[in-house]
Amino acid sequence: LQAFHGSLRIRTTPAIRVGKQFGHLYPDTSQENLYHIEGCSPDQTFAFDLEFVDNLGFRTADRDPSIQVAFGYTLLEGINHSKDTEDRKSRLKVQSRLRIFTVH
Numbered sequence: 001l002q003a004f005h006g007s008l009r010i011r012t013t014p015a016i017r018v019g020k021q022f023g024h025l026y027p028d029t030s031q032e033n034l035y036h037i038e039g040c041s042p043d044q045t046f047a048f049d050l051e052f053v054d055n056l057g058f059r060t061a062d063r064d065p066s067i068q069v070a071f072g073y074t075l076l077e078g079i080n081h082s083k084d085t086e087d088r089k090s091r092l093k094v095q096s097r098l099r100i101f102t103v104h
Helices: none
Strands: 003-012 016-022 034-040 047-052 067-080 090-103
Touching: 003 016
Parallel strands: none
Antiparallel strands: 003 034, 003 067, 016 047, 067 090
C-alpha cells in the first residue's frame, strides 16, 4: 500500500511542545505542529522530539499530559468488477483515510 498527500498534526497539552521532527515529512509554513507527507508506505517511520515548555516539567501543568496525533492521507485501492478470472479488469478506487491516536 502506498499513501500520498498526507497531513499529520500533533496536539499536546500546554506543558509539552514539539521539538524536532525526523523522517520524510516537512513542516507547514503557516500552521504550527502540522506536517506534510508526499508519500509513505507501512515500512516508513516518523519521529518527533517532545520537550517541556519550562524546566519544571509536569509540575506546572494544571492537567495530566496528553498527546494526540492525527494522520490524514489518500490511498489508491485496486478493485475487481468481474469474477471471471480471464476477464478481470482492475480499477482503482481513491480512498481518503483519517487515523487519530490519543495518549493520556
